[in-house]
Amino acid sequence: IIIMYLAHLNGYQSSIMAPTEILAKQHFESFVELLEPLGIKVGLLIGSTSKKAKRDILDNLEMGSIDILIGTHALIEENVVFKKLGVNVIDEQHRFGVVQRNMLQNKNKDAATLVMSATPIPRSLSLVLYADLDVSIIKSMPKGRKPIKTIAINENMLEKSLAFIKKELAEGRQAYVICSLIEENQDYENLQAVEKVYEELSQYFCDFNLGLLHGKMKAEEKNQVMNDFAENKINLLVSTTVVEVGVNVPNASVIMIYNAERFGLSTLHQLRGRVGRGDQQSYCILYNLSKSEISWERMKIMTDSNDGFYIANKDLELRGFGDILGTRQSGMPNLRLADPFRDETILKYAAEDVKKILGEDPNLEGEKYSYLNKEITEFYSDLN
Structure with a gap:
């Protein structure tokens, strides 16, 4: 925000691209609250923006009357033209492809570009190595937050882990359970599907309100579920990785990831970051159903460290x-x-x-x- 404000004072526009509409909207609300009192016009361009609103945004952007444009992949469309672009920010850069990031940068090749991530993709680390990127690292946690305690379990510890989650919910906290599949698939017999897990957990957590979230749901349904979870109307959210970024619920204290062996280290670290956003102690449970030695070595990397750069390395x-x-x-x-x-x-x-x-x-x-x-x-x- 400070960089973009500086660009504005020097007559330049800025953009920030986020991978999900939820995250883009959160950024938009934060930017409007801080910058509109200073007379800075902030725009939001996402997939669900109406045709009329989109046309107005594009016209104002090209005329220069929008100072900061926040959006999703919609920002890299050809018809998005800036009058004088000075700063690009790519948030959660590991969620974008090389070509997508270049398309935003090509809006003005002379613009300064900042890429941000808690877990840089391997290619970005290598670009640091090749001196093609300058790097800044924030190692301190926000004030009042505690490091997340992480444990890896197998099926023998499942019952005990679910009982622990029930105890957290009984104390007024909230929790996530993450699955890698939406529905059961005979090609992946060992993988826990989110719909099946939701049915099973609905019986075990019958005294609590459960929510189901996955990518095949309509945008309105997804937004309703997330809003209900944010307002504590849903105690336990059973979801796929659609919650990997852009979900901020400080009251959530536990995340349990089924088939943790199926996820990359960076994704596991991002998912773990959905909890620990308040001042209470938070926990991450990695449910590993694989017997392979390599999978347990990967789990150990996660239980040993909360450092995104260490995990990315x-x-x-x-x-x-x-x-x-x-x-x-x-x-x-x-x-x-x-x-x-x-x-x-x-x-x-x-x-x-x-x-x-x-x-x-x-x-x-x-x-x-x-x-x-x-x-x-x-x-x-x-x-x-």
């Missing part, structure tokens, strides 16, 4: 970080000698050398760097 080790010049966001890169984990310090020094060389000869046209020009041309010839 572990994710990077497990998944690889994909292409630097392409769009692949995972998989190992085509480095001939370097190991990005072992040689992190060397690569940082190499990045400094690159800056120095490009400062002297940006196009490597002189005799001094002709050998570099030749090697680079040959190495990346397949990209042309």
Whole structure:
């Protein structure tokens, strides 16, 4: 908000792109409350924006009478034209593809871009390594919040864990149960579907109000369920990962994730972040139905740390970080000698050398760097 206010004082517009309508609306409400008293016009552009409202927003944006535009993927459509764009912010950047992020940045290639995430995707970590991104890390928690206690369980601890959730609900707290599937699928016999789990838990938690949330529901239904949960009309929300980002319910103190072995580390960390948003102690229960050693090693990473960067680095080790010049966001890169984990310090020094060389000869046209020009041309010839 401060960066965007500074851009406004210098005559520039700003944008912020969020992956869900819920999160975009939350940002919009916060920005309006803080900035409209200062005379700054804030717009909201999302998929459910009416045609007339959208036309008005696009006209005002191009004329320059909207200072800050907040939205979802709707921001990257071709007809979204800024008069003088100075700052882009991509929130929860791990939820967007490389091409989508570039489409927003291409609205004005000279605009400053800030990408934010509690768990950067492997490719973004690698860009930091290659000195293509400057990085700022916030390690302190908001005032009054306590670290979330995380435990990994198997089926032997399920009954005890559900009893613990019931105890939290009885004390006035709320809870989430997350599943990876919407409905049962014979191809995935070992996976717990959200609809089946909802039916089972409705019987176990018969004294409480349960809600069901998944991606196949209509937007109005989803919004109604989320509003009811936010107002504590729903005590236990059984959901898929649609609640991964943009859901802020400070009274929720427990999240239980079924088939935790099916989720990436970054997704598990994001889901865990749905609790611990108030001043009470909060808990994350990872229900791992796999017997594999690797799956339990992944659970240990989660139980050992609440640090998103540590978890993202572990994710990077497990998944690889994909292409630097392409769009692949995972998989190992085509480095001939370097190991990005072992040689992190060397690569940082190499990045400094690159800056120095490009400062002297940006196009490597002189005799001094002709050998570099030749090697680079040959190495990346397949990209042309």
